[in-house]
Amino acid sequence: MAVQPPVAPSERAAAAGLRPAEYEEIRRRLGRDPTPAELGMFGVMWSEHCAYKHSKAVLRRLPARGPGLLRGPGENAGAVSVGGGWAAVFKMESHNHPSAVAPFHGAATGVGGIIRDILAMGARPTALLDSLRFGPPDDPAVARIVGGVVAGISAYGNSIGVPTVGGELACAPCYRRNPLVNVACLGLVREDRIATSRASGPGNAVVYLGARTGRDGMHGAAFASAELVGDPHDRSAVQMGDPFTGKLLIEATLEALATGAVAAIQDLGAAGLTCAIAEMSAKGGVGMHVDLRDVPRRETGMTPEEVLLSESQERMLLVVQAGRDSEVLRIARRWGLAAAVIGRVVEDPVLTVSDGDRIVARLDPRHLTDAPEYAPEAAEPAYLREARRLDLEVLPDVPAADALRALLSSPAIASKRWVFRQYDHMIQINTVVPPGADAAVLRLRDAAPRGVALAVDGNSRYCYLDPHVGAMIAVLEAAQNLACVGAAPAAVTDCLNFASPERPEVFWTFRQAVDGIARACEALDVPVVGGNVSFYNEAGTGIYPTPIVAMLGRLDDVRRHATSGWVRDGDLIVLLGSGRAWLDGSEYLAAVHGVTAGRLREPDLFAVARTIRCVREVVAAGAAASAHDCSDGGIAVALAECCIAGGRGATVTLAAGTNASRPLDVLFGEGIGRIVLSLRPEAMSALAEVARRLTVPVQVIGAVGGDRLVVAGDRSPAEPGAPVLRFGGPWLDVPVADLRAAWEPEEPVRAHER
Amino acid sequence: MAGGVRTVRIIVTLKPGVLDAPGQAILKGLGALGHSGVQAVRAGRYFEIEVEQSDGLDERVREMCEGFLANTLIEQYRYEIA
Amino acid sequence: MAGGVRTVRIIVTLKPGVLDAPGQAILKGLGALGHSGVQAVRAGRYFEIEVEQSDGLDERVREMCEGFLANTLIEQYRYEIA
Amino acid sequence: MNIGIVVFPGSNCDADTYHAIRDVLGHHAQYVWHEERSLDGLDAVILPGGFSYGDYLRAGAIAATSPAVRALGPYVAGGGLVLGICNGFQTLLETGLLPGAMQPNLGGRFRCEFVHLRTERVDTPFTCGLAPGDVLRIPIAHADGRYVVDPAARPALAAHRQIVFRYCDARGDVTPEANPNGAEDGIAGIASPSGAVLGLMPHPERASEDLVGGTDGLRIFSSLALWITTGRRLSGQPVEVH
């Protein structure tokens, strides 16, 4: 069978987004010029988005070991055991560029995309988390993006029937034209039913399932790997999602897997059919013969290249045991989905793609999946020395109460109810702790009384000042949030959002961040089971280095959990952890003084890990009435949030720490590994015992009661029991009602971005 | 006729080739109701806007469409000023 | 001209007096974007249907609208057959 | 007792409702595919929540064209009971089995949160275990829940005591603040004059277990079970069961 005539090199290569050297490498591997179809396939498969050319080597640093690990990176998503014979499948992905040009559809298809990665593991998608970054919301253009993104996640997630149980949202000018939309999905599957993308069984049928193929998102993968210059007014780069078909695809796929006839499965995501047939064949060490004529289409006149590269949504590719494909086709028909046998698995590792009897591509699939790896230059950014200088003396003095109100109404800290009220966070009826808490808690209905908890974190301001420490803190904060609801860390997935890796100072921050994530995960003994890298976030100025970490936790008894609100007047308030905090890089400096500067201290990983363990043990033992970590805005904001959530006040005396003497440092300074607990006085001994065993510092700092938050300063830690104010008036004395008013914002006008 | 109020009728539809999930679902429904002979359905949005007459009204209407009522990445629009 | 295919354009809007929340939200949004002089917005739906020519096509289109495309309790419709 | 839960393409609360009735309440439930033309042998039919056919035309409009829904008319005429939850309620309005129509929430956004409902009528199969004025705490999750009915039909609604649930505050007062979507008269649920057909926007299945959402919603399902197992008739007269 003659392969069709070759094409002229250089410019065709460039058109496919390949470098001249890469084109030469392709010729070397093939021993000839690639056909137009092959060139297109290499173009998307060797794009940064699919191939991780610049990140693969660095990503190997991430620990993929840990207790309960069932599947690490390499499959469509990682999996860990959650007990009772059940596996949790967990993965996060970014959809930044599409959301920048079409906020509603970009965010919506982002949800659909990650859901199908989970589905491809044979798991039923069970929960979603969304981590969002935007420019300053007072800019109408930004407000419109915010409205569109939230509406898109809401429209898709609600309709497809997967609850969005948590997330985060922060704003900074660097995201004005380059918002970040990272979505994590959790799925559940019996451990013995986890599916694979490894194609096998020569003669087995290659079955297409789902929506028909159109010209959607041509070169979306390449698009995601290119810097945003203006709005590329090219609809073909934007995929359109259809949650209705997405829901049918979930049911049909799970039904097909239940027949036992499916040998392998993968979603058609970035790089569409090309990526699926190449990855499935390469992983299985086999080949495939696929005829594009048999691919169900929505549009007429599509070229073979367009069919191969289309990123139409809501599609899966299955390898089905020979002779049993009719069972899968019947299921598809019942659910009203398109389905067809488009090819067969073959013994030799050769991918043959034909258009009728014309062969358009014929090559070893590993040529497509084994893209070149680059080790870009890294250089410490020059800005760091400047940015780390911080002179607090020059800042105007601000009354503590005013600063607290300003912090409570800053986008990062203010109530997100206006967001998660638009998300169905209850469907599937497993949501024990809904959005708004430190972490969401879900019950495991089929493994009762077990449960899981989910949190997603990332502090891009920290990472701007110190990507290494900032990334560590993202991991520790996620674990800290899980501990507060009583869960032990089980798995991490991450999205690494950065500017162009081809700029040495950007790549330096990337390497630093990955190492920070790795060290923190090792300290917590939690595996990184998967994730995603998004480079070239450069619309306007490059974004801050923004690693986002999502963490899954286990609860042995989901009934034993805590939330942040005070529960009872008279309960003692305890501060667990080293208690050290600094204003460097704090939300206080950013929100109150518009300053992002300072030097981050590297946390004592093992001390923080012990604190996290202590909190989890105390909560899981039912000894704590409430638990909440100190993060953005320091202990003052943490206390205010406990008051707001519990609808009651507190009287607290804070020791001016060794490092911090002025009230503002103590109130608003930030430091990882500090948790505020409230508990019955009788429970103190139980807490003290655990803390002693784990050598975690404990300070009783006050008591719950009244309808005001009163915080006084004191140089010596207060005695257990009701603390007395020594000298000086209180640093803070604010009615809880005022705190709530500052914290719960007006809903912005909805943008009709569609 | 400055000072008067004009009625602008705007129709926004998906560009050809863009997935029209609503149109497909509606086609299904018409079939279920026994309406044979329907070959295709395209769904779109319609807006009727009362706006004060002014010079460059045409220009302003186009701005409203491009900047707000339609997402020109995937949608096309047409309008008439009555 | 039986046998041919006709294009039917249908516009569905809320009956006068029925509160048009989307229309008002859009009015607000246009204001927020600085489009002054917009006095009212009514939002509706638009359908373009390809249907085989046949006698009583008019009748059939009306049936599709009454029974399905419009909820005549609160909506009104108009159409043209091209 | 045998309760049928209709599954439409795009239904997404079917499994939740099944769970509440079978696993929590311990009664028999079965799924009914939307293409089913006969509903014989079912003590009650539930149209669950979701986005049937993507709700692409109007919420519930396309589901209303399905064989199973078109079989509801005869089924009810023959003494059958029908409960429509959220999208199921919207579908019942589209069929005309219940009066009125649904419009987008005031404010234009999807809303998922707990609301309070005041029980207005208890002589229906779905509320016979409740007392008049009982306040239930149950979640809503919808974008199109603003119930409207044309002025001409309002007197009939009152005359036939068709309003079964109203949005209210925790104390049971029907106030504008307690109305999450701008529904007329704070209407959250209405029934057919006989009470055989009930539609409501809130999701009782999401309030059926202490661990997740409380048990106020379960009282609606247990009312139905009580009604059926004690062989009550819509006249309200219990009949002997041997």
Ligand SMILES: Nc1ncnc2c1ncn2[C@@H]1O[C@H](COP(=O)(O)OP(=O)(O)O)[C@@H](O)[C@H]1O
């Ligand atoms: N930041 C990361 N950390 C860990 N694993 C990663 C990261 N980025 C990508 N991976 C892994 O590399 C593989 C390919 O990633 P991706 O292309 O996002 O998967 P998919 O194509 O299924 O969406 C996946 O197994 C993913 O988990």
Ligand SMILES: [Mg+2]
């Ligand atoms: Mg995948």
